[in-house]
Amino acid sequence: MKVLLFGLIAEKAGSDHMEIPATSTADLDRQLQDRIRGLKGLSYSIAIDRTIVHGDRALSGSEEIAVLPPFAGG
Amino acid sequence: MSEAKKHKVKDIFVEGAIDPTFVSESIAKHATRMDIGAHEIFLGQVRADAIEGRAVVAIEYTAYREMALERMTDIREEAFTRWPEMTCLHVHHSLGSIAAGQLCFMVFASAAHRKQAREAVAWVVDSVKEQLPIFGKEILSDNDHVWKRNA
Numbered sequence: 001m002k003v004l005l006f007g008l009i010a011e012k013a014g015s016d017h018m019e020i021p022a023t024s025t026a027d028l029d030r031q032l033q034d035r036i037r038g039l040k041g042l043s044y045s046i047a048i049d050r051t052i053v054h055g056d057r058a059l060s061g062s063e064e065i066a067v068l069p070p071f072a073g074g
Numbered sequence: 075m076s077e078a079k080k081h082k083v084k085d086i087f088v089e090g091a092i093d094p095t096f097v098s099e100s101i102a103k104h105a106t107r108m109d110i111g112a113h114e115i116f117l118g119q120v121r122a123d124a125i126e127g128r129a130v131v132a133i134e135y136t137a138y139r140e141m142a143l144e145r146m147t148d149i150r151e152e153a154f155t156r157w158p159e160m161t162c163l164h165v166h167h168s169l170g171s172i173a174a175g176q177l178c179f180m181v182f183a184s185a186a187h188r189k190q191a192r193e194a195v196a197w198v199v200d201s202v203k204e205q206l207p208i209f210g211k212e213i214l215s216d217n218d219h220v221w222k223r224n225a
Contacts, residue, residue, distance in 0.1 A: 006138055007209030008221040047207070050141035066138055066207075070223035073137075073167060073208030074118045074179045074199065 001059065003028070004066040009044055012036050022065075026056040032067060044069050083147050086165045087137065091176035092117075100164060100182055110161055110184045114191035116199050118179030120172050128214040132173045133222060138207040149201045156197070157183075157190040165198065167208060 003018045010016045013036045020035075022028035025046050033039050045052045047066040048059070059065070097117065104110055123130045146165060153163055161184050168178040181198050185191040203224045210222035 004138065006207065007136060007211070011221075047138075047141060050138075050144050064140075066141065068138065068207050069209060069221065071204070071207055072133075072210035072222035072224055073135075073142075073206045074203040074224065 001061050001063070001065060003032070004064070006066065007069040007072075008042065009036065009039065009067050009069050012038055012042075021061075022059055024056050024058050025053060028059065028065065042069065083143050084150075084165075085143065086146055086167050087139065087142075087169050088166050089168075089170050091168055091172050091178065092166055092180050094177065096166075097177075097180060097182075100180075104162075104184055107161065107184070109186060111186050112188035112191045113182065113184045114188070114195040116179070116181040116195050117177050118199075119177050120174045122174035123212070125212070125214060125220055128216050128218065130174055130212045131215055132171050132213045133178065134171045134211040134213060135167070135169045135178065136209050136211075137167075137169060142206040142208060145205045145207075146202070149198060149205065152201075153183075153194050153198055157185065157194040159187065159190040160185045160194050163194065163198065165202065167202070167206075171213070 003020050005013050005016055020028060020031050022031055045068045047068055048063045120133050150163060154160060164182040166180045172178045181195050183191045183194045212220050212222050
C-alpha cells in the first residue's frame, strides 16, 4: 500500500511516499523503521484515513496511510 | 449562518504569506453585516528565533492537506456549537516559504458581542496548532534547517 510521508520523515526517507505491504500498523511501523534510517528515535504518529490511531490496527490495504511528525502550524 | 454553510469544507491554505491588505479587505467585507458588533483577529507572524546562534530567516510550510481540511471542518463545526452568537469564522494558513516578519496564520471571528468572538478565536488558534497536520521547516541564516514543533 502507498504510505504518505511528511516533513522530517519525508526528508529522512528522501521521498514523500513509500510502497509498503503491511498487514497492521505494528507491521508497518517495523518496516518503516527498517527502511528509514533514524526513524526509531523520532516522535511520529500514524494516521489511517486521515485520523490518528493509537495501538495496533489491522490494515486491509485499501486505507490511506500517513506518517506524521510533530505538528508545527501557526 | 445556515447548516449547509457550516458543513462545507473550506480550503484554508494560501500559497505564500498573508498580505496585510488581505486582512483589511477581510474586515471591510463585513461592513454590510448589521448584526455584527465585534471582530476578533489573531495574526501569526514568522518570528526570527535564534537557534544556536543562528537566526530563523524563513519557515517553509507543508501540510497533509486532506486531513488538515477535515480536522478544520470539525473545529469549525464545534466552534459554531460552542459560540452560537458567532456570525462568521475565517481561517487562513500559509504554505510555502514565509520570511521572518511576514504573516502566516489568520483567525478572524465576528459576533454580535466581543466575548464570543474573543473566546472562539483563542480556542480555534489553539485547536489549529494542536490538530492540523502542518509541518514547518525553519531555514536558518547559515542555510541549515531545523524542523519546528509546536509545544
